Amino acid sequence: MSNTTPGAQQPLLAPPAARPSGPRTAARSHAQTVRGLLIKIALLGIVDAIALFAMFILVMREQWLVFAIAAVVTVIINVIYLRPGRLPAKYLAPGVFFLAVFQIFVVGYSGYIAFTNYGDGHNSTKEDAIESIIANSLTRVPDSPTYRLTVVEQFGTYGFLVTDPDGETLLGTPEQPLEEVDAEEDSTGKAVSVAGWTSLGFGDLLANQSVVVDLSVPLSDDPNDGALRTPDGSSAYVYTSDLVYDESADSFTDTTGGEVYVDGGDGAFVNEAGRELQPGWKIDVGFENFQRAFTNEDIRGPLLSVTLWTFAFAILSVASTFVLGLFLAIVFNAPHMRGKKIYRVIMVLPYAFPGFLSALVFLGLFNEQFGFFNQVLLGGASIPWLTDPWLAKFSILFVNLWLGFPYMFLICTGALQSIPEELSEAATVDGAKPFAVFRLIKFPLLLVSVAPLLISSFAFNFNNFNLIYMLTGGGPRDIEAGVDAGATDILITLVYKVAFGEGTGRDYGLASAFAILIFLIVATVSIVSFRQTKALEELN
């Protein structure tokens, strides 16, 4: 009792290690804790400095929510590492942090996107959209002259001092239309300064450009004459706008036709005829994307055949790569074989190439007329590897086998080597034939460790977008049937076509909704399979 209680107050390492070996080790050990403490303080200091800097910037940008999260996270990190004890938390904290940043946030964010109309045409906020519409609707009056310009300032009010093409000098502000003034001119006849006003140089202009670029100085009292604006600070042009924004009514009016565009509730300004102004903005749409996902004709039509092929593709890919990988693993695991290491390195090569690159190479090899397979291997045959619906399916599986077997080879080799030799020896002594040894002893033991990886491999192939997209693009398409889905389209590529290839273009909201639905399918399959593997484990 008396030993343990005071010991807990002191650093854990020092007392037991120090006592038997005398003062020298004690000193070294003490130095170690001091050094560890210093390193800890330094690292924590760096983290805090970065966090503080980030928070400072977040305050400047008025990102209050992110600021609050950053502050809380920083405090938690400091508490975890400064308080003694809580060893598990110390180990887990970095992992949890990065898990949150790179996984949970991303998944959560796509979940959120599924409930918005984010996509082409709905890219930003309403304020940005209004600003863009106003800017885009300003058009320069055709054949209007260029006014040479000096931007002037008086008590915080900016004005335009311009020289019109006839050489007359005029001054105006956004409130006060252009009037003739007497001004000083430079050698080229351009008015450069006027009494009572300060002229802005290029540096001043740049410093105030966000204000100056929005200045609009009317030509006369009649707004239809247009207004002078400057895109560069040194020349001004006459602009008219055919769309006028009314802030109180939150609507745009077309000055040429008198049509009114109002916020139609779908994230865009729309007139009575249903014409939308571009751009719109991002809004929350509730379950609309999911509703569209289920009612979309281009999905519903080919859904059954595509789903069947997706499952077939994923299952056959896993099965074929596993069988080949396992076979090779057994062969190269044979104790008497020579040059095993070299063979193993060669086997792993397909795994080392980027998958999309291999797909592109195979695309060339499969060419009907010029490809290596037809030209060289089959002596000039013209087999439509990628343009016949069934051959294309076969080609996809073949390429995926080539791409996938090294992975299975690696994990099977590892699993085989972890099975103790004594087991098979014992079985042989009991009179079992080699195949029986494999089937009854090695294979079940192998499956215990490999089965979870097979399930994850299934999940990966279920969404193997790269391969399909690069090799066949989902084709060949039955053009006469009038559906977009091709013979090799899996769910994810079909969804890609629908969400990114129709109507206004890329529709991230719809794509996220689809992604969530596909996730549900994969999750269900995986959970069921994992249950099965557990049963397998208990069996052994």
Add this chain to the structure above:
Amino acid sequence: MKVTSRSFTITGALAMSAIVLAGCTAPAGEPGEGSEEPQFEGSLTVWVDADRAGVLEDVAAAFEDERGVSVELVTKDFGAIRDEFITQAPTGNGPDIIVGAHDWLGKLVQNGVVSPLELGDKASEFQDVAVTAMSYEGQTYGLPYSVENIALVRNVDIAPEAPETFDDLIAAGQAAVAEGAAEYPFLVGLDPAAADPYHLYPLQASFGAPVFEITADGTYDPTTLALGNEGGEAFAVKLREWGQAGILNTNISGDIAREEFVAGKSGYFLTGPWNIPAISEGGINYAIDPIPTAGGETATPFVGVQGFYVSSESENQFAANEFLVNYIGTDEVQTALYEVGGRAPALLSAFEAAQSDADVAAFGAVGAEGVPMPNVPAMDVVWSDWGSTEVAIINGQGDPVELWRAMVESIQSKITG
């Protein structure tokens, strides 16, 4: 998940960077915040691809010297710029200027991320087609720097004379094949799944079938398809004929077509200036001709224009405008960009200087007849149906006219949503 995760990761990474790294990724100096200070401390951020970055370094240095505004060049993969820009601009962390192709414009405007650019009197100093391409619904948005289009490249040793019509070309090409002087009557790079509507467009246009109706002010009306008119159907019938005669072959990809032409196996190759270096290195004695008409009207290719856009979220509109109009829009810079990229300059004076290169002059003459590739967002929807229908027709599936009509219907229904 694969599809969407990239953009989510970008957005996610952006948002999280606020927690972790906000300070590190913020542009040097927040412009506009301290507007009381007379001294401007901001900088321009420009997204540019690796090829063009070198040229822009010099002009950026000049701009910094003369105007006191530093220009930060961020090198990006050209193909990734459009989507990343659309995602990042609304967050306020996007660049001030991007380099881009003109057919991105509709999408950029649709998303409200690009700001109109007033070229002022400078507009008349650029090729008309370049300024038109950089305009959308009557408003100019970008500063063009290059113009490119396809033309007919002819192997003079096999085909000594430029064909008047596409039928002449086929006759001459087939004669050359019969004599054994060539292996293919005609070459154009197609894709087994998507053909290549871009390369086949001049032939289609010669039947009087553009993609969209062209309105009175010379811009496209993205709601009215013109693909489906009689000319379009006549083109569909011809496609079938050419496919069966082996003039068009969807197994011949762009790479294969170039290889075979460089190997001297065909008299004609429908391609753009990007393949000229390979052809001349291959020792082919070539000439560049206008594309012969197939349907009677002029075979006008699509013209592609590249240029620079200003972000609508930029706090440095003046500096960006000044940099583009008065620095990028100059003779030296446009010429330098032409020299590094091989694309003809958009600025007239630089374009005329580049005429000393016979290839540029020849492609330019063909491009003068061309129309800008449509830059309306609806184009994204058009390409896929258009291409796969062309494949089906060329390869002899179904009735060409019916396929063509089904395609028009499908595109129309996707455009209207």
